[in-house]
Amino acid sequence: MIYTAAEIKQIDQTATQNGMPESILMERAASAIVPKLPIESHSTILVVCGTGNNGGDGWVVARELAVKGHEVSVWLPLGDSKSEAASTHAAYASSLVRVIEQPVATDIVIDALFGVGLSGPVTGKARDVIEWVNQQMATVLSIDLPSGIPSDHALEFDGLAIQATRTYCLHGYKRTAFLNRTSPYYGQIERIDIGLPHTSGWSVLTESDFNRSLLERDRFSHKTDYGHGILIGGSRHLLGAPFLGGRAAIRSGIGLLNLSVPREASPFISTLPEAMYNQHTDVLEQSYDAIAIGPGMVEGEGMDTIWQQVKHQSCPIIVDAGALSTRRFETRGPLILTPHPGEFSRLTNQSVEEIEGDRFAVASEFAKQHRVHLILKGTYTLIVTPDGKGAVNTVEASALAKGGSGDILTGILLALWSRKGELQSPSEQAVLWHALAAKSISRTIHPASVLASDVIEELGRI
Ligand SMILES: NC(=O)C1=CN([C@@H]2O[C@H](COP(=O)(O)OP(=O)(O)OC[C@H]3O[C@@H](n4cnc5c(N)ncnc54)[C@H](OP(=O)(O)O)[C@@H]3O)[C@@H](O)[C@H]2O)[C@@H](O)CC1
Numbered sequence: 173m174i175y176t177a178a179e180i181k182q183i184d185q186t187a188t189q190n191g192m193p194e195s196i197l198m199e200r201a202a203s204a205i206v207p208k209l210p211i212e213s214h215s216t217i218l219v220v221c222g223t224g225n226n227g228g229d230g231w232v233v234a235r236e237l238a239v240k241g242h243e244v245s246v247w248l249p250l251g252d253s254k255s256e257a258a259s260t261h262a263a264y265a266s267s268l269v270r271v272i273e274q275p276v277a278t279d280i281v282i283d284a285l286f287g288v289g290l291s292g293p294v295t296g297k298a299r300d301v302i303e304w305v306n307q308q309m310a311t312v313l314s315i316d317l318p319s320g321i322p323s324d325h326a327l328e329f330d331g332l333a334i335q336a337t338r339t340y341c342l343h344g345y346k347r348t349a350f351l352n353r354t355s356p357y358y359g360q361i362e363r364i365d366i367g368l369p370h371t372s373g374w375s376v377l378t379e380s381d382f383n384r385s386l387l388e389r390d391r392f393s394h395k396t397d398y399g400h401g402i403l404i405g406g407s408r409h410l411l412g413a414p415f416l417g418g419r420a421a422i423r424s425g426i427g428l429l430n431l432s433v434p435r436e437a438s439p440f441i442s443t444l445p446e447a448m449y450n451q452h453t454d455v456l457e458q459s460y461d462a463i464a465i466g467p468g469m470v471e472g473e474g475m476d477t478i479w480q481q482v483k484h485q486s487c488p489i490i491v492d493a494g495a496l497s498t499r500r501f502e503t504r505g506p507l508i509l510t511p512h513p514g515e516f517s518r519l520t521n522q523s524v525e526e527i528e529g530d531r532f533a534v535a536s537e538f539a540k541q542h543r544v545h546l547i548l549k550g551t552y553t554l555i556v557t558p559d560g561k562g563a564v565n566t567v568e569a570s571a572l573a574k575g576g577s578g579d580i581l582t583g584i585l586l587a588l589w590s591r592k593g594e595l596q597s598p599s600e601q602a603v604l605w606h607a608l609a610a611k612s613i614s615r616t617i618h619p620a621s622v623l624a625s626d627v628i629e630e631l632g633r634i
């Protein structure tokens with residue numbers, strides 16, 4: 173689960189009001205973190221504590237490590253704790269550890285300077301403290317967040333934050349763990365359960381969330397059980413995209429596929445004989461289980477006429493690439509938009525920087541406002557439902573950073589949305605499948621060298 177700072181504060185406050193004091197939550201956090209710390213018996217440890225509750229967590233971790241016999245120093249560069257819970261812990265812990273005035277080089281630095289209480293870019297003496305930590309050769313282990321990293325968005329982040337080796341995120345992840353500008357500071361991330369209830373609208377997708385039963389087939393099934401979709405794509409100069417998308421749809425198990433392509437694509441039809449063909453000028457006579465429109469299309473070239481027909485269908489409609497260029501949100505069935513940040517910038521009139529700096533909020537707001545399913549692509553693709561809730565894909569696959577990848581995702585989406593509503597979260601499963609196939613093929617072909625068609629062939633191998 174992923175939380176904003178305000179959500180964490182609310183959860184914290186509810187717990188406190190119901191008899192679960194912050195000091196106990198700090199105990200819980202520390203007792204869950206300490207066994208996970210990669211510390212050897214001879215390691216020297218410096219815990220850098222700030223004046224808030226993040227510093228309080230640091231104090232309890234320091235105490236526990238000292239009790240276990242480690243050599244622990246605590247540095248309070250910003251002065252004594254201002255929080256009551258942290259002060260209580262500090263009072264006892266300071267009798268067990270060495271409190272130092274000047275920092276010394278150690279093997280391990282535990283960063284408990286700032287957590288979710290940071291507001292805006294770091295000011296004052298803390299800037300020097302962060303720079304000092306970043307100059308050390310030590311393993312840096314951050315509690316909750318790398319200090320200096322904001323929790324929710326990167327819009328005001330000025331680049332000054334602790335570079336962690338590893339970050340232990342308390343209760344849930346923070347949004348900035350999945351933003352391009354801030355995620356590198358986290359190092360490896362690990363979530364720490366502190367026994368509080370989960371209430372977030374955002375979840376994290378990992379490899380284990382991929383539903384492998386997607387690839388199962390009933391021995392008595394028929395092609396119509398797996399859906400009939402149509403992919404409309406291509407333009408005079410972009411003829412490959414619909415074929416990539418169509419092949420991906422078939423490799424993702426679609427029962428029947430129509431490809432609607434421009435007349436100029438005729439020479440390529442023999443490359444995908446498994447599909448049935450239409451031309452863009454044909455009338456959409458049949459009803460389909462899902463429609464995908466856009467790969468390789470450009471505005472003009474009959475797009476408006478095609479859209480007029482498509483929008484009256486009541487099945488799910490996946491809109492990608494060229495078909496995203498104008499704001500078409502009125503459909504009878506579910507609408508699934510799949511923009512990359514540049515396309516999303518044109519849809520929202522916000523800059524790519526604004527989108528990338530605050531993806532979760534911008535994507536959620538847009539999905540709610542237009543009542544659409546949104547797949548905002550990127551290293552951490554967001555999959556958002558019309559209620560503004562969503563998930564972030566954390567299966568990273570650098571092989572997907574090339575032309576053709578989006579067409580493949582559209583094909584997988586078409587296959588999964590065609591399956592007559594039998595699937596839970598077809599968009600999430602499509603994004604995971606796409607990333608897992610790319611990750612899998614990258615084990616035998618270097619990611620720089622992987623072709624979009626290699627990813628398609630891998631879909632059936634994961
Ligand atoms: N439910 C949970 O998950 C639980 C979470 N817990 C922990 O509590 C942490 C949150 O603690 P928190 O709210 O006390 O804030 P925290 O991050 O320590 O920072 C506050 C300090 O930052 C300072 N400061 C602010 N902005 C600044 C700036 N721009 N530049 C410089 N300074 C700035 C501010 O200074 P002030 O404004 O007061 O002068 C204040 O001293 C959370 O991350 C987790 O570790 C657990 O303990 C319990 C359960």
Ligand SMILES: [K+]
Nearest residue numbers: 283286315317
């Ligand atoms: K921290």
